[in-house]
Amino acid sequence: MFAHNKRLQYTVRVSQTNPGLANLLLEQFGGPQGELAAATRYFTQALGELDPGRKDMLMDIATEELSHLEVIGTLVAMLNKGAKGRLAEAAEEEAEIYRSITGAGNDSHLTQLLYGGGPALTNSAGYLWTAGYIDTIGEPTADLRSNIAAEARAKIIYERLINATDDPGVKEALGFLMTREVAHQLSFEKALYAITPNFPPGKLPAMPEFERVYFDLSQDSEGEEDAPEGAWNSDENFTVVADREAQHAVDGGDGLAEVRLDREE
Amino acid sequence: MFAHNKRLQYTVRVSQTNPGLANLLLEQFGGPQGELAAATRYFTQALGELDPGRKDMLMDIATEELSHLEVIGTLVAMLNKGAKGRLAEAAEEEAEIYRSITGAGNDSHLTQLLYGGGPALTNSAGYLWTAGYIDTIGEPTADLRSNIAAEARAKIIYERLINATDDPGVKEALGFLMTREVAHQLSFEKALYAITPNFPPGKLPAMPEFERVYFDLSQDSEGEEDAPEGAWNSDENFTVVADREAQHAVDGGDGLAEVRLDREE
Amino acid sequence: MFAHNKRLQYTVRVSQTNPGLANLLLEQFGGPQGELAAATRYFTQALGELDPGRKDMLMDIATEELSHLEVIGTLVAMLNKGAKGRLAEAAEEEAEIYRSITGAGNDSHLTQLLYGGGPALTNSAGYLWTAGYIDTIGEPTADLRSNIAAEARAKIIYERLINATDDPGVKEALGFLMTREVAHQLSFEKALYAITPNFPPGKLPAMPEFERVYFDLSQDSEGEEDAPEGAWNSDENFTVVADREAQHAVDGGDGLAEVRLDREE
Amino acid sequence: MFAHNKRLQYTVRVSQTNPGLANLLLEQFGGPQGELAAATRYFTQALGELDPGRKDMLMDIATEELSHLEVIGTLVAMLNKGAKGRLAEAAEEEAEIYRSITGAGNDSHLTQLLYGGGPALTNSAGYLWTAGYIDTIGEPTADLRSNIAAEARAKIIYERLINATDDPGVKEALGFLMTREVAHQLSFEKALYAITPNFPPGKLPAMPEFERVYFDLSQDSEGEEDAPEGAWNSDENFTVVADREAQHAVDGGDGLAEVRLDREE
Amino acid sequence: MFAHNKRLQYTVRVSQTNPGLANLLLEQFGGPQGELAAATRYFTQALGELDPGRKDMLMDIATEELSHLEVIGTLVAMLNKGAKGRLAEAAEEEAEIYRSITGAGNDSHLTQLLYGGGPALTNSAGYLWTAGYIDTIGEPTADLRSNIAAEARAKIIYERLINATDDPGVKEALGFLMTREVAHQLSFEKALYAITPNFPPGKLPAMPEFERVYFDLSQDSEGEEDAPEGAWNSDENFTVVADREAQHAVDGGDGLAEVRLDREE
Amino acid sequence: MFAHNKRLQYTVRVSQTNPGLANLLLEQFGGPQGELAAATRYFTQALGELDPGRKDMLMDIATEELSHLEVIGTLVAMLNKGAKGRLAEAAEEEAEIYRSITGAGNDSHLTQLLYGGGPALTNSAGYLWTAGYIDTIGEPTADLRSNIAAEARAKIIYERLINATDDPGVKEALGFLMTREVAHQLSFEKALYAITPNFPPGKLPAMPEFERVYFDLSQDSEGEEDAPEGAWNSDENFTVVADREAQHAVDGGDGLAEVRLDREE
Numbered sequence A, B, C, D, E, F: 001m002f003a004h005n006k007r008l009q010y011t012v013r014v015s016q017t018n019p020g021l022a023n024l025l026l027e028q029f030g031g032p033q034g035e036l037a038a039a040t041r042y043f044t045q046a047l048g049e050l051d052p053g054r055k056d057m058l059m060d061i062a063t064e065e066l067s068h069l070e071v072i073g074t075l076v077a078m079l080n081k082g083a084k085g086r087l088a089e090a091a092e093e094e095a096e097i098y099r100s101i102t103g104a105g106n107d108s109h110l111t112q113l114l115y116g117g118g119p120a121l122t123n124s125a126g127y128l129w130t131a132g133y134i135d136t137i138g139e140p141t142a143d144l145r146s147n148i149a150a151e152a153r154a155k156i157i158y159e160r161l162i163n164a165t166d167d168p169g170v171k172e173a174l175g176f177l178m179t180r181e182v183a184h185q186l187s188f189e190k191a192l193y194a195i196t197p198n199f200p201p202g203k204l205p206a207m208p209e210f211e212r213v214y215f216d217l218s219q220d221s222e223g224e225e226d227a228p229e230g231a232w233n234s235d236e237n238f239t240v241v242a243d244r245e246a247q248h249a250v251d252g253g254d255g256l257a258e259v260r261l262d263r264e265e
């Protein structure tokens, strides 16, 4: 079970309120690459995992992501602290309130109007968080790859946010959160490599005649390919099929569909 | 631009109609790990990609995934072919129709009632496809990892579907589709490794003091950890922080949050 | 920040696997009245709350709801434990697997096929969890009422689930979770009553001429009302307006809409 | 069945067009606390309710909320009246149209571009209305609490909107709508109190040993609690459990999970 | 504004309870082609419409669709009447309740478990109603065509439901609702034809050189087309472009993309 | 199956980058009336269609819509080309980056922050594409009407976008896409008229006594109708029922609902 300590994992020091920036930060609170997605991704995997070592790792990291969710949500709350009271208190003229919430550089209408300045489970465009962001399927060699990718994405989003603020306390806290995504990515990679074999994932073998074929389906008008070759289609692993006629009905059949119907059908 | 050839990439031969199985196959038509998600994931990356070689690869594979979407959708249509006419034609007694669409082993109400037996952009539970499944963020070292993970997941779902049918033609077509996911995973891996450095993704450096730390946040009641160690926390790369008191306010601050308010705030 | 202890808040003892029941229990894992909704509802309120006492209460209860999410998710995982391996291992004939996952009394296709038997962030119909379930608006006299209502709803859903299983260990764990909803409802009620005044919520006064009026808008054909009166429309607090003509344009205007346009408009 | 009278429940007088304000008002048209949510919440409850008195009340109020939806939608239409024609008529230079729909203080792109200036079933951020906002579960002691909370939330959102406009006609119409939420809240409270007992909701009794316990799960670093006590945890009703060790496995078991598997599993 | 009369538009006579059928009928309560979608589609158009005659027609029909929503919701409530009490009252053994709600022919878990047997704003698969179903764009020549199509779809869904029940009272009520869709379709068609010209919709002219061209993009392997010609590509209105090379870069350019960048970009 | 040619269907020439305009164009990339919706609508219909001529037409047009999706996505990518690098490269001061992404006339936070400037499957407000936009039901006389309406809507949205930009290359490409919607609408109309009879859609006859009735449900306060009559209610096809009493229980029953319960119910 969980316990909560009132000290954050990382101290939050915000120089001044900035609801527009608060709104951008929602991306990592309730957005697809954000901390709720991370925490629930690993938490659901931990519950379904049978291997005790991986289960522990998943729960360790899920718990940290929940603590990150608290840090980013606290940043949002601090950045909105001044704005929070305005609508509620009507401390200003109506026209002034209208200008302040709809002005350039402040896209946080939703945060203030609907959520009263509290951190909301939406991305920076107000899209409500959905479990469609979670790609857990209950098979470690797939799920660990999903986790590696998720950490890579989260790292980049933090990087973009850091580049968009010059508040040193915000930069520092975001830098910590970004760093931890790197650490988690590394752990997940090591957990994946600890499973052998891990490629291809699963039990069923691939059909050998189609496993190392590269279909060159996007071509120039002349039916040629002048894009530079890459490791993804040019090395000893791949047979490139560029002839249009050889690309369909690759089983040698007629490429059509049929079903046997009962008499009554 | 796209062109369409009436021959499928792989010939579809279905032994007998089976709307319940059709419904399961929707998972790979309009489900989160399905072919529409794959096609749109790579297609959107191709449009935003500046490197001509990767752009070509992404469009080659996106085009193939669209062709897979056609194969799986055709399987669904064939499996529903007998059922399609029933409600429309009312060829049977009402009570019989009701039994046939709600009976055990047939979960395809939605397919028949709402979509008339055509393949629908839903998963096997009738959840409408959403772009929330697409995790493209426009940075190759992250997106390629997302693609690798997506192919691994799709491979597993195909494997589960293959294990749930004994129709040889369906098994064979699903086996082809499964195989191609393996081939694509391999191409994406090679494309990722062709970018150096690719770890950590992005430009900003991690904070060195937190990059190789493992926080042991899930512990036994005694504050200990008896789960087996793994590569993810035990090797030379990681400093494990297990002491509860050392886990919060790791910056050395008070772990609290503050913001400087203007006088008027 | 959060810490995790490997002991659950309540011991989980399941008599036998039952994926159909597991599927029903998802209602309280990833459903609208479930534990993720509860945890995130109170957690987001805690982050935005300025009053230290209420903030502490919200975080105390949010942390407990996360621990309940773990209990209900663990119940799901235990109930699916036998089924988990079937598809992955293909330990049975395909036809048998198909029957076992689509048979009467087992509605857990999604759980097994898509999530591999792990607990998924969906309700019992496979609908993905959405932050649309969270009704936090950042004003305590409204949010506490939302919390009271949410606990009442969760109590009822647990009651319905308890009535649908005869597994004593499952019943007991669900009984504990149900009981805690009652305790939380009580705390939220006391927190609401500790704010005075708390009705009407907010700062702006109601218009006195319309505050205690009851519009009898649903009537019999004869323009009368033969439904029994209730405290909601009959006591000294309410003036009932039953005359159809007196029900519209209650401001005394013409009941139409107008706007002044600029010349150029 | 319903009938419609062309006079609004409250006359709408708008001083001048203002698409930015129209966009904010969408919050109460197609937003989570808005009038469509209110109308459908009570309407679905009315259809499922067996008690004739409550059924009548629910339908009376549902009908009024539909009439409010018409008032708020008409406000939006009036505020957009000038803007509606611009794109359609192309009455201005393209650059001017672009500036007018994307300029500061005007967040109504969607309203104009996608909906042509008509009121749309979205919140102020363009999020499409979803039935996930509706929390009806078909049990009066829960549903009435949900209704009370919903009215409290709607009252607050109207208050925030009133504080953001200085158009007297808009303020007055919003003031009427806000007032009616207060009246409805009162009716629902009286209807709830007319059911005895109404706490705890439902039939199954709580487990007495856990019903009045307060788990102090969020604590200071020293394992103490220096937040002010409140009625929610300090009075005769609650036993506070603050000792970390006493917080898990509260049933006295080992806090672990087990399931009995069949031999073949 | 709206008023409500307690008599339904059509009398509802149900022979016996049938929660499985109730669940199918949800398709027209909270499904994409259902009555809530119809009512809100026409209601939002009515609010935004400036022409008084069309505005009246839209509100007339919107009001009728609301009354249909009441009829279909009442059918659901009657069909669920017996089942409603079971879980709540626990009038049966738990195992019996479990069997009754999960058995073959009864797909109404969600209705009973989550909504307590009341009609829910979901389709028959439990997917929550979303405003994404509403395609209003605020331009009559487009919206009327959307309405015509919506009525055609609703007619078909009613037809399928009628074919799936032999309860004479249910068939009769559904037959009435189906009939009214036909009547509405006719009204919308006449309203569309009353606008001249109505094709193409809108103000901007099409480019004449591409307006009557049919691109034959799906062909046989031989680059030919052996599908039967139809009015859609063969009459005097269309120039068919079948040559693959003539299908791209139809403007005569290079078919590539370019943008002029600022120096700093 | 599909093939891809690297030349676009229409050459894209963008004068200068403009992320705000890119954001508006997303409406036709990932919005409800956009090209992905069009392509998947016709593609799913093609897969389920049995008539070879219509199937061919649907696949021809679906393939063209995919090619349009490529054109509009390429326009977005070109318009974002300058902005793409800013956050990633951090080529500017943070404050400048913040201003540039949140300033007036630039609503593309999401595009840049979350998607890195690539085209995203969202509408212009950041709402994720959903299959709820697709209204295919598998019956040609309904689906073709849906297609006609969809093309009409798409034509209007393109028109509005053309009116909002003065970049000649963007205008021209949008004009081509708009023109093709007109051509497709014409093909679908001809395909519908080629089916006889096509009204009413489906097989079941309407009830003659209710098929040509117009219920005047929205009236003035005096129970009269002073809106101008229209073809939709005034010609020989319609009997107008204006008397309120004659509008309910039109079957001649009591307008109430009943169900026969089993003894045990």
Ligand SMILES: [Ca+2]
Binding pocket: A216, A217, A218, A219, A225, A227, B056, B057, B060
């Ligand atoms: Ca290629």
Ligand SMILES: [Ca+2]
Binding pocket: A056, A057, A060, B216, B217, B218, B219, B225, B227
């Ligand atoms: Ca650990």
Ligand SMILES: [Ca+2]
Binding pocket: C216, C217, C218, C219, C225, C227, D056, D057, D060
């Ligand atoms: Ca009444």
Ligand SMILES: [Ca+2]
Binding pocket: C056, C057, C060, D216, D217, D218, D219, D225, D227
């Ligand atoms: Ca505490």
Ligand SMILES: [Ca+2]
Binding pocket: E216, E217, E218, E219, E225, E227, F056, F057, F060
């Ligand atoms: Ca063709």
Ligand SMILES: [Ca+2]
Binding pocket: E056, E057, E060, F216, F217, F218, F219, F225, F227
């Ligand atoms: Ca009328």
